[in-house]
Amino acid sequence: MGQLLTANVATSMYWLGRYLERIEETLHEINKAYDKIIDVDKDAGVKIYKKFHIDLEYTNAIDFLEKAIRGDHSANLIDILKNARENAIISREYIDELAFGEIIELNEVAQRISKSTEKIDYKDIDYALSLISEIWGAQTKRGHRKVGDYFLKLGKLVEEVDFRLRFGRNQAMTDVVLEEINTIFKLFNPELEIKISENEDIMDSIYKQMDKLIVN
Amino acid sequence: MLEKSTDIHDKFWEIFSKQDRQKIDEFKSYMDKFAVNFNLYKDGNFIEQSLPFDVIPRIISKKEFEKIEKGLIQRVTALNLFLEDLYTDAKIVKDGVIPQEFIDSASGYLKEFVGFSPSKKIRAHINGIDLVKDSKNDEWVILEDNLRVPSGASYPLSIRDTYRKIYPDFFENFKIEPIKNYPQMIADAMNYVNTGGINVVLTPGRFNSAYYEHSYLAQKSGAYLVRPHELVVIDKKVYFKNYNGKRILVGAIYRRLDDEFIDPKAFNAESLIGVPGLIESYLAGNVALMNAVGNGVADDKGIYYFVPKMIEYYLGEEPILQNAPTYLPYFEKDMEYVMANMEKLVIKDVAEAGGYGVLFGHSMSALQIEDLKMMVKANPRRFIAQELIEFYDEKCYINNELVNRKADFRAYVVVGEDVKVWNCGLTRYALDEGNYLVNSSQGGGFKDTWVMEL
Numbered sequence: 001m002g003q004l005l006t007a008n009v010a011t012s013m014y015w016l017g018r019y020l021e022r023i024e025e026t027l028h029e030i031n032k033a034y035d036k037i038i039d040v041d042k043d044a045g046v047k048i049y050k051k052f053h054i055d056l057e058y059t060n061a062i063d064f065l066e067k068a069i070r071g072d073h074s075a076n077l078i079d080i081l082k083n084a085r086e087n088a089i090i091s092r093e094y095i096d097e098l099a100f101g102e103i104i105e106l107n108e109v110a111q112r113i114s115k116s117t118e119k120i121d122y123k124d125i126d127y128a129l130s131l132i133s134e135i136w137g138a139q140t141k142r143g144h145r146k147v148g149d150y151f152l153k154l155g156k157l158v159e160e161v162d163f164r165l166r167f168g169r170n171q172a173m174t175d176v177v178l179e180e181i182n183t184i185f186k187l188f189n190p191e192l193e194i195k196i197s198e199n200e201d202i203m204d205s206i207y208k209q210m211d212k213l214i215v216n
Numbered sequence: 217m218l219e220k221s222t223d224i225h226d227k228f229w230e231i232f233s234k235q236d237r238q239k240i241d242e243f244k245s246y247m248d249k250f251a252v253n254f255n256l257y258k259d260g261n262f263i264e265q266s267l268p269f270d271v272i273p274r275i276i277s278k279k280e281f282e283k284i285e286k287g288l289i290q291r292v293t294a295l296n297l298f299l300e301d302l303y304t305d306a307k308i309v310k311d312g313v314i315p316q317e318f319i320d321s322a323s324g325y326l327k328e329f330v331g332f333s334p335s336k337k338i339r340a341h342i343n344g345i346d347l348v349k350d351s352k353n354d355e356w357v358i359l360e361d362n363l364r365v366p367s368g369a370s371y372p373l374s375i376r377d378t379y380r381k382i383y384p385d386f387f388e389n390f391k392i393e394p395i396k397n398y399p400q401m402i403a404d405a406m407n408y409v410n411t412g413g414i415n416v417v418l419t420p421g422r423f424n425s426a427y428y429e430h431s432y433l434a435q436k437s438g439a440y441l442v443r444p445h446e447l448v449v450i451d452k453k454v455y456f457k458n459y460n461g462k463r464i465l466v467g468a469i470y471r472r473l474d475d476e477f478i479d480p481k482a483f484n485a486e487s488l489i490g491v492p493g494l495i496e497s498y499l500a501g502n503v504a505l506m507n508a509v510g511n512g513v514a515d516d517k518g519i520y521y522f523v524p525k526m527i528e529y530y531l532g533e534e535p536i537l538q539n540a541p542t543y544l545p546y547f548e549k550d551m552e553y554v555m556a557n558m559e560k561l562v563i564k565d566v567a568e569a570g571g572y573g574v575l576f577g578h579s580m581s582a583l584q585i586e587d588l589k590m591m592v593k594a595n596p597r598r599f600i601a602q603e604l605i606e607f608y609d610e611k612c613y614i615n616n617e618l619v620n621r622k623a624d625f626r627a628y629v630v631v632g633e634d635v636k637v638w639n640c641g642l643t644r645y646a647l648d649e650g651n652y653l654v655n656s657s658q659g660g661g662f663k664d665t666w667v668m669e670l
Contacts, residue, residue, distance in 0.1 A: 004414070006446040010459035090422055093435040101249040108248070147459075188460070215461035 017155025019084035094148030268661030287537030324512015339508035348607035399436030405632030409504035413467030449493030545596035
């Protein structure tokens, strides 16, 4: 990992990974809920947004898309994408060129949606998801992994854990992701490790290690 | 007026006419996608905007460029000798070539740096020299020397990359000089003056107008992009603060901050940016700064007048490239001429840059001319006057039609072990027909420049 990195860039790479994963995970959850709201469970969207501590109100599946994506709440994807773009610009020296271009395009899609008066189409969601897949694909194709790549990956994994915990997904799989995070922590510093204990929240434990990893 | 057509120009239009014009839109989407932009503040708001660009390149013959190259090497060599002399022995002043008053009143002259010689005695490492081609005699004329933090080189690099992808036919059919070596030229210059340690590009930050360029050049030259607070000075040595708290010694800084913001301890104590203690380290010879502090004196519009004299004084040569005919109202004879001919001259305020403070006599009312005359008389050192150069237009493809626009050319000269001129440059064109101001801050756009065998 012979590459220098300022704390600012390391933090930006980490948050870029988190935001991209957050957008991808949220879009997948929106897709699933959209499908259920049509004819299976009208409250599917409400249940999802409860996990984000948001009370979402909508009238039907299309309205759910509208409120989920353009709604005035903290899980607004347009804002998350803006943040992702900012972090990408700060750390662009360390990001694959194609991946960078796709992030900018993803934000353009979001801006177009935010300004459009037309209803949100599920095809926009599919397109955004395909761009995110391309971003991860371009980034993982890089032959020689550098220190910045590990921060990006770390952000992605931390966000994945966050989602797994919020949505109560399979614990064994969550442990696998935590193990992966620990592997990266140890690459940086053998003394860093998330130790799971009953008294401590997993996310708090991760953040403590992050504070030791990036010295501001 | 356009330059006369050559076989190559004809061939260019032949190939261009066969290209899919729809593909021109791909340029814009590519440039937007890769955020090739120029930031500015308007009415207190931060705006990111794509720099307007044109797909028709400026074509300069290799032979013609060779003359420009020789002239630029000569000029920048003399300017470096001038700066080194001025801040050490000041022989050029003692010998009466440049009046002391001109030096003292140049805002970029920093008296407190007299006596200091930087690493390898190079002061102007990265230089942007603005030229135009005079349609009256077909000669290139120097309009301005930018020896502090000239910007813009990343834009032609980006557009060339795009051009090669979208319209490869031109590059297959013509012998166009490659330009990818510019970041390496910068890296070589940094390595040459490096005092031991890593190379960094110092940016004011994400919201600076040229942040895209800072990031681009850092990445391509292998230097690390840092903001001021990511450097720390300990015992007169500059260190890069790594994410894990480790400190890495810095040997050369390509700074993209002006002198007054580089170190609050040495300059503006109120400044929130800058690296405290950097100047102490620099003066101790522990770090190289590109470009050196105090260069502003050499690109002062008043000092510009004396550059041909510097060439004769230091090199004993006739200038290969001429200045635009310039008058200094400071001299009585020139003042008389300026007063008698103001309506046909271009008057420049030496304290301004970026196309600001430039007044064209031919477009001013009689009352405005009288006001200006009073201002010039009251403060002759503040202004210079130049003959209006009728420089060539370039063809631009704007809104699906070919139109003529005034265009200048910024050449980049990099000084390390040798003085090198980049085989490209920034061709900037004016926003409107007949407008002489081509600066980005005035709404001007840019185009690629092809140096090639005709």
